[in-house]
Amino acid sequence: MSILAAATSRPDPAGETDPNQVLAGAEGRRPWMAYLLLLPGVLWLGIFFLFPLAQLAAVSLQSGWPDFPGYYYRDLNVGNYVEALTSYAPHFGRSFLYAGAATLLAFLLAYPLAYAMAFKAGRWRGLMMIGVIAPFFTSFILRTFAWSQILGDESWVVEALNFLHLLPGDRLINTPLAVVAGLTYNFLPFMVLPIYASLERADPRVIEAGGDLYANGLTTFRTVTLPMSMPGVLAGTLLTFIPAAGDFVNMELLGPQKGTMVGNVINNQFLAVPGGYPIAAALSFTLMAAILVMVFLYVRRFGTEELV
Template sequence: MSALGHTAGGGAHPTAAHVPAPTRKPGRAAYLLLLPGALWLLVFFVIPLVQLFTVSLQSGFPGFPGYYYRDVNFGNYLTALTEFAPHFGRSLLYAGLATVFTFLLGYPLAYAIAFKSGRWRNVMLIAVIAPFFTSFILRTIAWRQILADEGPIASSLNALNLLPSGRITETWVAVVAGLTYNFLPFMVLPIYASLERADPRVIEAGGDLYANGFTTFRTVTLPISMPGVIAGTLLTFIPAAGDYVNAELLGSDRSTKMVGNVIESQFFRVLGGFPVAAALSFTLMALILAMVFLYIRRFGTEELL
């Protein structure tokens, strides 16, 4: 059948198949439904963020520590980037290591829950989320007891001469281990959600096409689960980079402090440290946003873009 219809006079005109469907504009009800959430973000996110930025530009009164005046003092950011550069490096390094370890531990666990758990699936899911029923600080203190010098792990490694320093606590290893433990569920659950929605027949098709297990995983299973991997990576890396509890309870006084510890100290322990603390917070946020943007552009999927 021709794509053009003919009129009585022989002229041609587009058929109904070529007429674009009318677009439906959002009604007033849609905007009203968005209003509570928008107000919540405005009051509890945007306004505090603007206030924090203004504080980061303030200057202290000479001779009156703890008193400030409104200014445009970008020297606070220079202090944040120079004096506390090692803390930024540690934060990004520890968060990156924790993200890698949570992925290496979490992906096999998520795969097992999605495809191999059978009637134990709910039990395994409960075991993954059970730590959330305990305080974050209490879990970290418990981890300190596990890694203590007289604990079974440190004692066993010392007996095998595998601990050069003779201890695990107050080292970067303890901090990264605590971050990995505390944020492991944030990696497992998104990956499980992606794998659970996958069609098993698509994965089985790899075997039908004579692909071995590793090739099937690399070309079929992993791409299917990439939305969950990306979500889990972001949910792990972002809070881990700003964490200060693990470094405070599991690390040492100086060599393992992260930028979150410096921000906490500047806000609550250093007289007149508010502007520098605010500058540190904004600098950390900018670094994380830049890294997340590059990560999404490089590995992101259409769902996340």
């Protein structure tokens, strides 16, 4: 039997190799290669995302020492989350309201721009793309400082609006309108680029078919163009709303002193309030959970097969 097994395992005289054995060996090695390729990314996420997230969860359940501000001990104090939901509910409401308004305004501004870049720009497309991404070459805080000058009481924007009697309070700076304007400007490229990518991949012949079927421009846009661009609209909405809801820079530099967003509360609890780490961590987790729920419901309602 051993001689027969050895004979059957030898390669044929022509030196040819069994292709089934080659494929089996390749398939046996392939999973290890895939795991090795995934290892750097998994380590990066584990060290710089999962571990800090677990540490933040542990801090959110800690309790402060009585009569010793700034000191706390490990505990399972769920009262931090109760305080986050009760004492700071208005801050969550303002954050979601301002972020939603900025997202809607960014969509109304971004879609015509993305449409023009995809179908009408021609040789100007590259220049328009540079105009969209050029703000990224400047610091986020510097751009917001620039908006504080643009919306200042002595700026030409405010003077023009006051001349036309379109500004009820005679000022823009330190108002919710200034916060929404700053959020819209700072996150507008995150709305333009995904929509442009979806429209740029769309087949123009499909859109032209709507006109061939005697549909007017509005009907063609509603039934053909907009559904084809929904993956980009969905991605742009999420990329705009999520960072805008947790932003605190625009409120700090453009908004009123009272009625801040939840991001400002988290920043103050971490940096200015002694012993505020547990409340800040609980607020952070509550904000993250609320955004995840809203994103899940939004994707379930308006998502596409490519994203669900």
